[in-house]
Amino acid sequence: MLGTLLKDIRNFIRRLLFKARAKYCKWYRKGWLFWPLKFIWVNYKYVLRTLNYPFADYKKLNQTNRGLGIIAPLLFVLITMFIVGRLTHTEKIPYVKRTYASYDCDVEVLPLTTIGVGERTSLGFNLPCYPDIPMNLMVKGGYGVLVLKDTIANGKLNFELPKAIVQKTGDYEFSLIYGEKELKKFTAEVVTNDDNINFIESYFGPRIILAGGRDYTMLTVAPTDSFDNPMPNGTQIKVNENFKEVQKSHQLEIKDFTAFKRFYSYNKTGKITVSMQSQNGVTTKEKTTDVYPFTPQDFSISHTKEHSFSDGNEVVTFRTSQLKDIYGNVLQNGTMVHFLINTESGKKLTAYAKTVKGIATTKVQHPYEADSWEVQAFVPGLAESNIITIDFKSITIDLPINFKASNRRLIVGPIKSYMGQLVPNGTAVSLHIEGENKDETKVQYTVGGKTEFILRDFYYPNGVYQMNIKALGIQKTKLKKLTDE
Template identity: 35%
Template structure:
């Protein structure tokens, strides 16, 4: 039952009011302290003070100044609920023309819990038993005041069909607990309760720990450097030190070094612990050394692969009169035309190594036709170089003399 506490400030005056649920405390004109429960109405009653007296109230929640109301020849200061409902120490000081008075009122929280506030973080932790989430549980009364120290709080933890309970005692208005990660991945369900009051369920996700070293393998349909097919790199199932498969989306960096020591990179993300990447075959014979890594965490083995020439030779026909050079047909290892778009390079230079023109054209139906520029004087000595798919042909061209290479 809610009570109204009256703290009467006068000289040696104590009064019980029959037929009411109010209590007036006799308090001398010195520093005093009274105690009430949160939710009780709080009034200070004074006699023999001026009407313009003011009461300054200071609590953990707010600071305010109250004016008195004259009731039955006494001056009454009634505290607003937003102050009297909040637990903690409340201090007051009366500013009166005759003499200042001051005192304290301690507001105790309710004894029965109404709600439980839970805070948990971080919500994602690494497997292995070294990382943890922190749970803070605060049982409160109906006015949102934390309960008194000494209240017992039961913490429930559920993981992989195993339920554990632990009883903790409130200290400094709360209880706390470290929720240690497990060796396996999964969800840890956590809740707390006081008497018949229960908190909401909270979840801490245990994710895989750092990945460990892994292997890669190469898959390709043939070994030829045709610039068309793809080579697939595939990792083994990547796991952490506790045999958990790494999280989907883990980025894997693939490194490819060719025979000229050029380094290329490509990336793949894991799905079910496996990452894949595809590489287009080179357009000329080459050897690659391929490895993979998860930067700063894990490395793979190295794999060396070789690409064979897809063509051994091709035919070149020069037509000086029409200033044209025809290349082809370009046929692959099965005798078929190379894929349309295969690049053919023509370079025009001289014996001194100077380069005057450089052209690149894609093939179509295995053929490429170059048109020699009009400003190219065929009376001079030029060296023509044609390259495609790792095969190089070099020849010179004289006017009025067709060449067949």
């Protein structure tokens, strides 16, 4: 008894150890995820010794050496800071205020109020009581601040302004400086003129407008010189306009850097073409805007067909009259026309067509049974047509039906058309069958004027069924008993 108990305890411990070993192996295989911790754990003593270095034998040192051991790192830090400080040290230059001699005379500026853009210009000063000493000229303009230096010669001072300084139009501020004193300050304007026009920026749009004189497109003009400076107010730009055989000229005047003109549409369709020309001969490419027809007027529709029988084979062709706007312009190609067909049975059919030279044409297949259609066409939201009525007659008056093989073979046909010919292949024939927990509809299509339904006994058990056969608008109902084949 005791031996069995000890054996059970030993097996239980073994199972626990086995499970622990399996779990250990599982986590051991994933140990690479914890490699930093594993490294420290395996090399604990070496890491601890590295952290304690150089005080591993601290207890063996005497009091003096212990003190030096603490002071040594501090001394190392201080020495390092001293060396870095010496390497990065820069001598401070003290500011010494300079004194300049005073001269009592007026500084005269040679007349200069305007400067041509991009031109090399001389700026002169008269300083009769100043000796030959250097002077500074500070220029504030479109490109920021620039300082020029020159020396007085015989009481006169002349600065040459580089072209690059005065490439932007506007007011420039000049200051003549001697030492730290501003002797003279004045302004001059850098200007351009219509002889410098290098390029004419223009915008013409929208590119499509409607005929009738109520819609318009607008031309905006902004001429600039070679430095992209806008032209001053009053600059003249000539605009040439062409529409069909009509040619016109317009004179625009620049105001606030631009000029604009509205071009209203004509009653006819076509292209409005414009081009611009400056007084110094700079021209532009032509720009165009298309004048499209105005909203269409109501129109009429007609139809043609081979016969009036509902054979589901022929097609009816619908055609609109030529669509025009109120000014007599033919609508542009691609205008979408919707045809809506209301049938006598309450169905709604639709067809679509795009105009070609103002006329839209579409085709619709004949119905499969006698019907009457009411047809109307629309240009959605803009115009509509008259309503036409089309009547379709049934192509047959009889639907031959034969039952064979214990009523399990139902043969429909041959179905004959209005001239005694067989109906087209693909004519739909539907069979609705009810009885013995069955209520379903099957649809098949004729080949050679007839079709055959086979009612297998494994799907339709023996019993009485009501069968409704329908084709080409004719319906027949039969009550038949199905027996074993």
